[in-house]
Amino acid sequence: MSAHAAATPDPAGAPAGSGSGPRVRRSARFGWISFVIFAVVVALMALVPVTESVGNINNLTQLLILIVMGVTWNLLAGYAGLVSIGLQAFIGLGGYILLDLADNNAVQPFVALALTALLCGVVALVSSFVVFRLRGGYFAIGTWVVAEVFSLITQQINSLGGGSGTSLDALSYLEPITRLKDVYWAALICAVITLVGVYWLLRSRTGLALTATRDDEDGARSLGVRSTLTRRIAYTVAGIGCGAAGGLLLMSNLDIVPSSAYSVNLSAYMIFIVLIGGLGTIEGPVIGAVVFWYIQLEFASDGAYYLIALGALAVLMTLVLPGGIAGLIRRVTHVDPFPVGYTLASEEPTSGGAEGP
Amino acid sequence: MSESLLSVANLRKSFGALLVVDDVTFDVAGGEVLGVMGPNGAGKTTMLNLVSGALAPDGGRVVLAGKDVTRVGVVGRCRRGIGRTHQVPRPFERMSVFENILVGATNGGGTHRGRERYRLANGAIERAGLSGKANRLAGSLPLLDRKRLELARALATAPEILLLDEIAGGLTEPEVQKLVELVLELRASGLGIVWIEHVVHALMATVDRLMALTYGRVIAQGDPQEVMESEELQHAYLGTVAP
Numbered sequence: 001m002s003a004h005a006a007a008t009p010d011p012a013g014a015p016a017g018s019g020s021g022p023r024v025r026r027s028a029r030f031g032w033i034s035f036v037i038f039a040v041v042v043a044l045m046a047l048v049p050v051t052e053s054v055g056n057i058n059n060l061t062q063l064l065i066l067i068v069m070g071v072t073w074n075l076l077a078g079y080a081g082l083v084s085i086g087l088q089a090f091i092g093l094g095g096y097i098l099l100d101l102a103d104n105n106a107v108q109p110f111v112a113l114a115l116t117a118l119l120c121g122v123v124a125l126v127s128s129f130v131v132f133r134l135r136g137g138y139f140a141i142g143t144w145v146v147a148e149v150f151s152l153i154t155q156q157i158n159s160l161g162g163g164s165g166t167s168l169d170a171l172s173y174l175e176p177i178t179r180l181k182d183v184y185w186a187a188l189i190c191a192v193i194t195l196v197g198v199y200w201l202l203r204s205r206t207g208l209a210l211t212a213t214r215d216d217e218d219g220a221r222s223l224g225v226r227s228t229l230t231r232r233i234a235y236t237v238a239g240i241g242c243g244a245a246g247g248l249l250l251m252s253n254l255d256i257v258p259s260s261a262y263s264v265n266l267s268a269y270m271i272f273i274v275l276i277g278g279l280g281t282i283e284g285p286v287i288g289a290v291v292f293w294y295i296q297l298e299f300a301s302d303g304a305y306y307l308i309a310l311g312a313l314a315v316l317m318t319l320v321l322p323g324g325i326a327g328l329i330r331r332v333t334h335v336d337p338f339p340v341g342y343t344l345a346s347e348e349p350t351s352g353g354a355e356g357p
Numbered sequence: 358m359s360e361s362l363l364s365v366a367n368l369r370k371s372f373g374a375l376l377v378v379d380d381v382t383f384d385v386a387g388g389e390v391l392g393v394m395g396p397n398g399a400g401k402t403t404m405l406n407l408v409s410g411a412l413a414p415d416g417g418r419v420v421l422a423g424k425d426v427t428r429v430g431v432v433g434r435c436r437r438g439i440g441r442t443h444q445v446p447r448p449f450e451r452m453s454v455f456e457n458i459l460v461g462a463t464n465g466g467g468t469h470r471g472r473e474r475y476r477l478a479n480g481a482i483e484r485a486g487l488s489g490k491a492n493r494l495a496g497s498l499p500l501l502d503r504k505r506l507e508l509a510r511a512l513a514t515a516p517e518i519l520l521l522d523e524i525a526g527g528l529t530e531p532e533v534q535k536l537v538e539l540v541l542e543l544r545a546s547g548l549g550i551v552w553i554e555h556v557v558h559a560l561m562a563t564v565d566r567l568m569a570l571t572y573g574r575v576i577a578q579g580d581p582q583e584v585m586e587s588e589e590l591q592h593a594y595l596g597t598v599a600p
């Protein structure tokens with residue numbers, strides 16, 4: 001087909017073989033500042049096990065896991081138009097795959113974590129052939145049903161502790177403090193890979209196709225976008241991210257029960273994180289994860305009131321600040337710290353800012 | 358006639374009991390413009406959807422450059438060189454105009470890379486009259502610019518066959534003239550074009566042949582002047598729109 005296309009005249013009127021062509025900007029002015037900040041934060045985070053107390057290390061591990069979950073949910077809802085309330089399917093599955101690999105098959109636990117993430121990606125890819133038959137609200141519910149099915153199946157497997165749960169033994173070869181530190185570093189690596197990977201994906205041609213599909217699937221298809229394939233890639237990536245999060249949760253908590261590993265509460269947390277932080281922005285879910293993490297640390301012991309306040313805050317935020325905290329910061333500073341879009345440089349003075357998605 | 362680039366034979370489509378496209382047959386060669394007229398609800402857009410692959414026909418064949426593409430979906434047909442505009446624009450509202458067009462340049466006929474797709478997108482912006490609006494959000498565009506965006510995106514897919522669905526409505530007279538010039542230019546560069554249009558004088562200034570549809574049937578096809586003056590067309594429009 002391309003041989004045929006190459007021989008035809010250029011209908012867009014681009015001067016064939018002309019020199020440089022239009023200049024397209026893909027970074028913000030002073031965009032390097034955000035990357036310096038990112039690098040500094042990551043470096044400081046990497047030092048946490050050296051500088052902080054045991055309690056803080058464990059708490060920050062939870063924060064990193066929340067970041068992975070938030071970024072993943074945002075990839076689907078914010079950039080792919082796939083609102084799911086069933087990603088806990090892969091979080092729970094991640095925990096149980098890690099458990100099985102490490103405890104029952106003697107795989108080195110940290111190697112098992114990587115394998116777990118990949119296997120969850122494969123399961124997400126396969127399950128996409130079922131859930132992608134559904135659209136909109138039906139898709140959201142359908143993914144939840146998948147999570148419930150995974151949970152029911154897990155409860156039947158005695159070697160994984162059945163319905164009453166079990167604990168991970170494979171990490172007992174480490175001193176408790178060493179284990180906390182190693183799991184923390186693993187969580188940090190996962191969070192960085194997730195952030196960088198999602199950012200890279202969104203800046204790629206797949207990212208362009210993904211956001212086009214999100215905004216108008218039929219329109220995108222008429223321009224040659226393989227919309228289903230594109231969404232499948234995003235869903236697979238989400239499976240990988242959630243699988244890693246689930247594996248890390250187990251390595252950090254050491255206990256696992258189907259009812260909480262596959263809990264729909266996890267979806268509620270992800271939604272909260274992304275709505276508070278800013279849907280469809282790179283930095284939003286990170287900000288949201290920090291907010292959620294702090295609220296959880298301070299108020300989780302208040303039980304029911306804590307949950308009510310959480311819900312009320314989410315509703316309030318969506319009414320008052322539809323773009324979340326990241327949206328507010330962008331509106332005030334007019335800066336997109338991690339742009340994924342394209343700006344035609346020759347028209348910049350008149351641009352109202354190509355904020356992309 | 359030279360070998361046809363697009364060949365459509367006996368296309369048929371019903372929605373439930375309603376037969377909307379009924380045995381439509383036509384050919385378009387490279388460097389040729391086929392105009393399509395017909396009253397509202399005649400089935401013009403549906404016919405276009407069958408050719409672009411957005412809809413699957415109940416019967417008939419679509420052949421592109423000698424290859425039967427009847428079973429190829431809309432994505433595959435776009436990649437093989439069929440570009441189209443939508444009568445009701447379908448912009449990617451949360452993306453900029455440039456990004457919208459880049460989607461076509463990246464995924465369409467040429468599946469271009471790097472600078473090449475930027476050049477293609479930039480050229481399409483200029484040709485469609487969207488210069489100066491490249492970095493605006495598509496969702497903020499008024500209807501006319503949305504139509505221009507449809508045209509620009511279709512051009513950016515580097516099509517060999519271009520399907521246009523009512524892109525002149527609402528344009529001022531000088532703008533219509535520019536559009537006519539653009540279509541003639543595209544024709545001269547070898548594209549085959551199917552143009553559905555109610556703005557008759559724009560059609561008459563560009564098309565090589567004219568086809569008239571009513572109730573999904575081709576009632577006249579051939580020399581534009583003759584079709585315009587045919588009794589069938591006069592009858593079809595009687596009491597609806599004066600041609």
Ligand SMILES: Nc1ncnc2c1ncn2[C@@H]1O[C@H](COP(=O)(O)OP(=O)(O)OP(=O)(O)O)[C@@H](O)[C@H]1O
Binds near residue numbers: 397400401
């Ligand atoms: N998806 C659909 N389902 C059911 N009926 C449809 C559908 N699409 C179109 N129709 C009907 O098919 C007929 C032809 O519609 P179509 O849009 O093809 O007409 P048209 O010639 O493009 O009209 P116009 O000049 O108003 O654009 C109309 O009666 C319309 O109501």
Ligand SMILES: [Mg+2]
Binds near residue numbers: 401402403444
């Ligand atoms: Mg129509």
